[in-house]
Structures are given as C-alpha cells and as structure tokens.
Amino acid sequence: MSNDDILRVKDLRVRFPLKRTGFGKRDYLYAVDGVSFNLKRGETLAIVGESGSGKTTTALTIARLQKAFSGSVQLGDIDLLALKGAELRDMRNRMQFIFQDPYSSLNPRLRAEDIVREPLDNQNRMPAEQRDARVEELFSAVGLRPEQRRLFPHQFSGGQRQRIGIARALATNPDLIICDEPVSALDVAVQAQILNLLRRLQTDLGLTYLFISHDLGVVQHMCDHVAVMYKGKIVEYADRLTLFNHPQHDYTKALLAAVPSVASALRQG
Amino acid sequence: MGISVLNQRRLDNFRRNRRGYWSLWIFLFLFFVTLGAEFIANDKPLLVRFDGGHYFPIFKVYPETVFGGEFETEADYTDPFVQDLINEKGSLLWPVVRFSYDTIDFTASPPTAPSAQHWLGTDDQGRDVLARVIYGFRISVLFGLLLTLFSTIIGVAAGAVQGFFGGLLDLLAQRFIEIWQGLPVLYLLIIMASVIQPGFFSLLFLMTLFSWTALVGVVRAEFLRARNFEYVRAARALGVGSTTIMLRHTLPNAMVATVTFMPFVLSGSVTTLTGLDFLGLGLPPGSPSLGELLKQGRDNLHAPWLGITAFVVLALMLSLLVFVGEAVRDALDPRKVFDQAVAHG
Numbered sequence: 001m002s003n004d005d006i007l008r009v010k011d012l013r014v015r016f017p018l019k020r021t022g023f024g025k026r027d028y029l030y031a032v033d034g035v036s037f038n039l040k041r042g043e044t045l046a047i048v049g050e051s052g053s054g055k056t057t058t059a060l061t062i063a064r065l066q067k068a069f070s071g072s073v074q075l076g077d078i079d080l081l082a083l084k085g086a087e088l089r090d091m092r093n094r095m096q097f098i099f100q101d102p103y104s105s106l107n108p109r110l111r112a113e114d115i116v117r118e119p120l121d122n123q124n125r126m127p128a129e130q131r132d133a134r135v136e137e138l139f140s141a142v143g144l145r146p147e148q149r150r151l152f153p154h155q156f157s158g159g160q161r162q163r164i165g166i167a168r169a170l171a172t173n174p175d176l177i178i179c180d181e182p183v184s185a186l187d188v189a190v191q192a193q194i195l196n197l198l199r200r201l202q203t204d205l206g207l208t209y210l211f212i213s214h215d216l217g218v219v220q221h222m223c224d225h226v227a228v229m230y231k232g233k234i235v236e237y238a239d240r241l242t243l244f245n246h247p248q249h250d251y252t253k254a255l256l257a258a259v260p261s262v263a264s265a266l267r268q269g
Numbered sequence: 270m271g272i273s274v275l276n277q278r279r280l281d282n283f284r285r286n287r288r289g290y291w292s293l294w295i296f297l298f299l300f301f302v303t304l305g306a307e308f309i310a311n312d313k314p315l316l317v318r319f320d321g322g323h324y325f326p327i328f329k330v331y332p333e334t335v336f337g338g339e340f341e342t343e344a345d346y347t348d349p350f351v352q353d354l355i356n357e358k359g360s361l362l363w364p365v366v367r368f369s370y371d372t373i374d375f376t377a378s379p380p381t382a383p384s385a386q387h388w389l390g391t392d393d394q395g396r397d398v399l400a401r402v403i404y405g406f407r408i409s410v411l412f413g414l415l416l417t418l419f420s421t422i423i424g425v426a427a428g429a430v431q432g433f434f435g436g437l438l439d440l441l442a443q444r445f446i447e448i449w450q451g452l453p454v455l456y457l458l459i460i461m462a463s464v465i466q467p468g469f470f471s472l473l474f475l476m477t478l479f480s481w482t483a484l485v486g487v488v489r490a491e492f493l494r495a496r497n498f499e500y501v502r503a504a505r506a507l508g509v510g511s512t513t514i515m516l517r518h519t520l521p522n523a524m525v526a527t528v529t530f531m532p533f534v535l536s537g538s539v540t541t542l543t544g545l546d547f548l549g550l551g552l553p554p555g556s557p558s559l560g561e562l563l564k565q566g567r568d569n570l571h572a573p574w575l576g577i578t579a580f581v582v583l584a585l586m587l588s589l590l591v592f593v594g595e596a597v598r599d600a601l602d603p604r605k606v607f608d609q610a611v612a613h614g
Contacts, residue, residue: 088508089508090508091508092506092507093508096506097506099502099503101499104498104500105499105500106500106503107504107517107518109521110517118504118509119507119509122507122508122509122513168503
C-alpha cells in the first residue's frame with residue numbers, strides 16, 4: 001500500500017434485508033460482500049460486471065449514498081464511513097459523482113448554468129462573479145458553448161446533457177470522480193465523444209476516476225486497472241493489458257467472450 | 270426571470286376556461302370592493318366640508334364641538350341636529366350605504382323589509398342587512414384566506430418533512446395525523462367557546478390547528494416520489510443540505526398539487542366559519558358574519574329577506590370559488606397541458 005493511494009476500500013460489505021422467513025429471523029442479501037481495492041492518484045480503476053453484480057452499489061456506498069454494513073473506505077486519510085453532517089457534506093466536494101442517466105440526473109426546472117453552479121453555491125467559498133467565471137470555464141472545458149448556459153436540460157441532446165453532468169462534477173475540483181456507467185445511456189457515436197472528453201480532462205486536470213461499467217469495450221478504452229465483480233465479490237483484479245490478454249478467472253473469460261466486435265463477427269461470418 | 274413555457278401554457282389553459290376566468294375576476298372585484306367596506310357602508314360621512322375646512326370622519330374622531338355642537342364626545346353624524354349644524358356652514362358627502370354593520374336604526378320596529386333606505390331590509394336588531402353583508406363578506410374571505418395560508422404553510426412543511434425523510438418519522442407522523450383528524454373538532458370548539466371568548470384570531474388559531482392536515486397527504490406523496498429522483502440523489506452527492514434539496518429540487522414538484530387544492534381549502538374554510546357562526550360558536554356576538562345572518566333567517570322566517578340574502582351571498586361566493594378552483598385544477602392537469610401541446614403542434 002503506497003502513499004499515493006487516493007482511495008482505499010477495505011472489506012466493504014453492503015446488505016439489503018430480504019423478506020422475513022420466520023419469527024424474528026431475517027435474511028439479508030449481501031450485494032457487496034468483502035470488496036477491497038486501492039486506487040492511485042491520477043489513475044482509473046474500472047469495476048466491471050453484469051447487472052446485479054454489486055458494482056453500482058459499491059460506487060454508491062463509496063459516495064455515501066448507500067449505507068455500508070461493514071468495512072472501511074478511506075479518501076486520502078479520511079475515513080469516509082465515519083463522517084457525519086457538515087463534515088460529510090464538506091467531504092463531498094472532494095469526491096464527485098457522474099450519473100448513468102443524463103436525462104434524470106439533471107433537474108428539469110433549472111437552467112444549465114444553475115445546475116453547474118449548484119456545487120459552487122453549496123460550497124459557498126467564492127464571490128458571485130468568480131462563480132460565474134468558473135461556470136464559464138467549466139462550460140468550455142466540457143465543450144459546451146457559453147450561449148447554452150441559459151437553456152433548460154430538455155433543450156440539450158443526451159451527450160450534451162452528460163457534458164453538463166461532467167461540468168457539475170468538475171466544479172469543485174474533486175480528488176476523485178466516480179463515474180457510474182456514464183456512457184451506457186448514450187448511443188455509440190456519442191459514447192466515444194464523452195469517453196474522449198473524460199480522458200482529456202484526466203490528462204489536463206490530473207483527475208482520478210473510479211469507473212463503473214458493464215461494457216468491456218468502454219473499459220478497455222478508459223482504464224489502467226480493472227476489477228471484475230461477480231455476485232458481490234471481486235473475482236479478478238489486474239491491470240488492463242493483463243486482464244484483456246490473459247484473463248485468469250472463468251467469469252472474466254466469459255465476459256470477454258461476450259464482447260461483440262467487428263473482428264470476431266467477421267471471423268465467424 | 271421570465272415565465273416558463275409550461276407555466277405560460279397553464280395560464281393560457283386557465284384563460285381558456287371562460288367560467289373560471291370570469292369567476293376569478295368577479296371574485297377579485299367583490300373582494301377588493303369589500304376590502305374598502307368602510308368607504309361603502311358607514312354611518313360616518315366620507316367627507317365633511319365645514320366652515321371652509323375639510324374633515325375626514327372615517328380616519329379621525331372629531332368631537333361635536335368642532336361643528337358647533339355642545340358635547341365633547343364624537344359627533345353623531347346620523348343625528349339630524351348635527352347634520353343641520355354642518356349643513357348650515359358646509360356639506361356632507363355620504364357613502365353609498367349610510368349604515369355601518371353595527372348601526373342600529375331605531376326608527377322602525379325590526380326586522381324591516383327592504384326599502385329605499387335599507388336596500389336589503391334590516392335584521393332583527395335593526396341593523397342594515399346590506400352593510401352587514403358587505404362587512405361579512407370581507408371577514409369571511411379574509412378569514413378563509415388567512416386560514417388557507419397558515420394551513421398550507423404548516424401542511425406543506427409537515428408533508429415535505431415526512432415524505433422527504435420517510436421511515437420512522439413518517440410512520441409516527443402519519444399515525445399522529447390519523448389520531449388528530451379523528452378528534453371531534455366541533456365538540457372541541459364548543460368546549461373552547463365556553464372557556465374562552467372566541468375572537469377573530471383565536472378562532473383562526475383554533476381552526477388552523479385542525480385544518481393543516483388537509484394538504485399533508487398530497488405533499489407527502491409528491492415528496493415520497495421526488496426523493497428517489499436521480500437529480501435529488503445527484504444533489505445529495507454534491508453535498509447539498511436537506512433543506513436546500515427540499516426547497517430547490519423537490520418542492521416545485523409538490524406545488525402543482527398544492528395550488529390545485531388551495532381554492533377548495535379556501536371555500537372549505539369559508540364554509541367552516543359560516544357553520545360555526547350559524548351555531549353561535551364563531552365570531553363574537555355583534556360581528557358582521559354570514560353565518561349569523563343565516564341564523565337570523567332561520568329564527569325569523571317571517572322576514573324572508575334575511576335568509577334569502579344570506580343564501581344568495583353564500584351561494585354566489587362559494588360558486589365563484591369552486592369555479593375558480595375547477596379552472597385551476599384543469600389548467601394544471603398534465604394531460605390537458607399535454608393535449609394542448611399536441612394540438613398546437
């Protein structure tokens with residue numbers, strides 16, 4: 001465990017109660033069952049897995065949007081799971097979240113600039129003019145035109161909406177950005193634009209991503225390390241090249257075989 | 270900030286409902302006219318010109334001696350003696366109705382039938398019915414508006430907190446509201462009326478205690494739905510506090526439901542006050558109130574103008590409010606808003 005680890009997750013468990021089976025007895029489903037990993041500053045870790053494997057729950061728990069049952073999550077040297085109230089809210093500035101669905105994650109009643117300004121208003125550290133300048137800067141950083149600031153979310157396309165979501169996540173200069181399937185709601189051509197944007201921002205701003213995805217094609221494009229989750233556990237953890245060239249676990253092999261590609265289609269065809 | 274497209278469409282929908290639209294204007298006209306009840310029905314003149322000077326008896330108390338009388342007490346402008354004194358050196362400008370709600374006309378034995386002097390007759394204590402109706406309308410509407418305002422504020426706040434936080438808090442609050450709504454309000458008011466002398470504000474307070482639950486249900490339901498929206502979760506991930514999330518992200522969703530219900534809460538409040546006055550548990554004796562007039566109508570069936578006036582005024586006021594309420598409800602109906610959008614391409 002080196003010192004430049006920005007995120008350390010140790011033995012994280014999250015459970016959900018199931019229906020009572022008898023008197024006083026209660027069964028639990030462990031959606032996340034003993035997950036541990038470290039993430040270095042400036043790198044990208046992808047968590048992949050099928051639906052229901054617990055990858056999104058892991059992300060939500062790290063972001064304190066879902067209650068953890070046991071384990072520890074450390075951002076820098078802060079124990080995230082122990083924080084409460086104002087401290088928790090302060091910490092959230094250092095860790096941002098990009099949501100899967102750009103249609104539902106933006107409040108339809110607010111203008112684009114107000115959505116991007118919200119974290120700044122909430123942080124309340126800059127004077128108003130500086131916030132305006134920062135919003136303008138963020139708009140150009142994510143490739144939106146300044147004249148689009150006054151528009152409402154429904155006036156944007158899916159890709160543009162996700163750009164607003166990214167601008168909002170960048171607003172407070174976070175140490176860590178959790179991307180929860182940021183492109184799976186977008187069509188393929190737009191996916192590539194958004195992924196390239198995320199990569200460019202990473203090199204420009206030195207961002208650290210925790211990238212959740214079920215699409216290995218996307219993962220291959222984005223990350224340094226990959227953790228494969230299956231039924232709440234990490235079954236394989238490797239760097240990108242090793243994983244894609246020499247998968248160890250049977251489940252990883254199955255996942256890789258399931259990736260549709262033009263080359264394999266041609267070979268079979 | 271301009272009005273949003275959606276709200277513009279709602280406003281257009283409201284305007285398109287002619288009945289509701291005109292009802293609102295008629296109601297507002299009646300409300301603002303009766304707001305100035307003192308200038309329409311009063312036993313003091315609007316303006317007195319006397320000996321080169323101008324006097325405004327409605328705003329200021331002038332002793333009779335100012336006009337050359339003998340008493341140090343306030344001039345009684347209905348007294349022919351005082352009128353003669355003033356007319357000698359000046360003139361009086363009277364309101365349309367020359368009686369206030371508590372002016373007693375001793376000239377005939379009450380109740381008197383409608384006449385040129387008393388357009389709607391007098392009640393069983395010789396007070397002008399028209400004047401009482403004007404003041405009664407005002408007090409009913411003001412009471413209704415204030416009661417609606419306070420019930421809405423408390424109800425929305427309670428519903429918002431319950432729906433947003435959910436869980437045990439919601440469970441306990443819902444049970445409390447069920448018990449609270451189960452209390453026999455009328456009996457409690459009867460008991461209260463025997464303990465304290467109910468006035469406008471004490472009655473308002475008591476009624477607010479029992480009427481705030483009206484809006485809790487709808488607001489709670491909206492918040493239960495809205496708290497799981499992705500953008501609410503996004504706001505929480507940004508570290509926005511619960512109060513801000515509620516005000517900025519979830520309250521606007523509950524506003525449509527609230528606004529839809531408000532005209533009906535208002536007409537309900539007016540009816541409640543009238544009912545209490547009818548039973549003699551409402552405003553203190555002598556206050557101008559439609560419920561009290563209705564009671565007099567029942568007690569004096571030989572003077573039908575009392576009952577008929579009270580009935581017509583109440584029916585008119587409640588119909589107007591219900592028409593407005595219906596128009597508001599239809600204007601905010603998402604299906605109708607959507608239909609219009611389709612129709613207009």
